[in-house]
Amino acid sequence: MSIQKVQNNKAWFMVLPVLVLVAISAIIPLMTVVNYSVQDTFGGNEFFWVGTEWFQEILASERFHNALLRTLLFSGLILAIEIPLGILIALAMPKRGWGVSVCLVLMALPLLIPWNVVGTIWQVFGRVDIGLLGHSLASLGIDYNYTQNNLDAWLTLILMDVWHWTSLVVLLCYSGLVSIPEVYYQAARIDGASRWAVFRFIQLPKIKRVLLIAVLLRFMDSFMIYTEPFVVTGGGPGNITTFLSIDLVQMAVGQFDLGPAAAMSLIYFLIILLVCWVFYTVMTSYDNDEQSNGGGAQ
């Protein structure tokens, strides 16, 4: 018996469009950045090989450390606020009736606004002279000025992000909550389970997966945040709100330090990849435990 292997190279043409798209959108730009990150130039299109010099410089620079810490702090804070707040709002939302669509539309509104518009809205909103928030606070005698006070700048940015993105967490959690059959709540009532027990043992396990997605999305988005703080504070006052992305743009576009900027981009990219991987692994490890205990049933 002989098996004839049919050579059919036509298949390659089928995947060609995808290859071209991915190459243009991801691989070529990424490789360009890699290329810049290991070379130096003094202009005139002359490049010199510098090896890992830029990477060492970035990793050792205090400017990078500070920007990284600021970004991590920002992501940590908005996760700590948006996730619990999102769950609470989702729990409080009506499950049926006319209220559902009203709530959903209201929730979706902030998500529909373009990022730079959100930035502009809050930039105006917080202004002490004409902004609703800034002016009201000022007339109440509270000393608020996000362009001069470090804490105020942070508060404004966090408030803006919470306003903009908590809805996403709410919508994801809500979708998880409404998929829980009514009988679960009934059974819990018969068992005499408390409100907390219902949340801890029925609702939380059932929304665990969407919650994981919410945390991942919010982490990635907030870690890469650029437009809104750029519009509102421009990284200031001083550089107190200069997050990694803002710092990167200043380096690449402002100072035209292509080498260090490329090295920083790659480090930035790897950090996001690493943190997401850690998040994902930690949050799904529980599931895997369950499955391995199950011995392959189901």
Add this chain to the structure above:
Amino acid sequence: MLELRNISRHQGGEIFLDDVSLSMERGELNILLGPTLAGKTSLMRVMAGLDKSNSGELLFDGVSVLGMPVQKRNVAMVYQQFINYPSLTVFENIASPLRVARVGQNQIDMQVAEVAELLQLTQMLDRMPDTLSGGQQQRVALARALVKKADLVLLDEPLANLDYKLREELRAELPALFAAMGAVLVYATTEPTEALVLGGNTVCLHEGRVEQFGPTLSLYRTPNSLRSAKTFSDPPLNSVEVECVAGQFIYAKSRQLLGIKIEKIPDGRYILAVRPHHLSRKREASDEIEIEGNVSVTELTGSETFVHFSMEDNSWVALLHDVQDFAVASKVKFYLKPQHLLLFDSNDALVEWQPEINN
């Protein structure tokens, strides 16, 4: 003892329960039988205290429990869906009612082990519910109900989502398991056969009303109304309209004689009903009634034959205990022992006339 007195429940113009009065003893199995939307679940929800009735009285051991919240009633309920806590192990799931009741750890270990043994879950105590098969998941839910030692145990079609074999298995075990608890046991089902296998007492429900309540077997043998007989018949009950003139019965439509004569029955319209398995192909005695019809379809199930035929424009079905094929539209004759005839008057109430039945 659980007593329901004139319980009614309606909402938004829809009637869920209509003047339900029942009394159920501890240690007895009470079956709620009726098609979907007959009010089985509504009745259970009121019994449990999940829903309030609009009127009526609910007594447990002589004490009114209407105002008592469900948490305080010591009720256990098992559903058609397999409801367990998804993030807790089988052990913790079974232990959950004991934890709520703040039972000590030693007691919990002992009682969970005992119940797990009964329901053959000992090997699975460390596993998560969603890694178990459907039958095992339902066993966990049953174990939770069992360990709670509730005064009232409500089983809402607990076997409906299980496959045939598992259903048979659990059905055989269930009554014995719960009878030992001394609880009032209520079991809802849509299947007449299930009610017969389980025994106990049966409540025939129809559109929120109790049609009949009594020992399962006697309900099956002497339904007091046409509705009750229809609810308690699978395959569906055959019926035909007849008229009685001076003791002689004739078909209301074709005006032909049935060939039965019953003394001391007032003239008028009646409904004659026959259970499908009481129709037979052979005439065994001279007093048997002949039924003639046109075959519309024959279903063969391997050991049984369902012959659907039209009789005086009614669709009838005969259940024969062997495999026989009939040509569509052919004429077919069946015979029926007079004692198997069920006769209902124009108010759908049973007319008692039969001689003694020996099934």
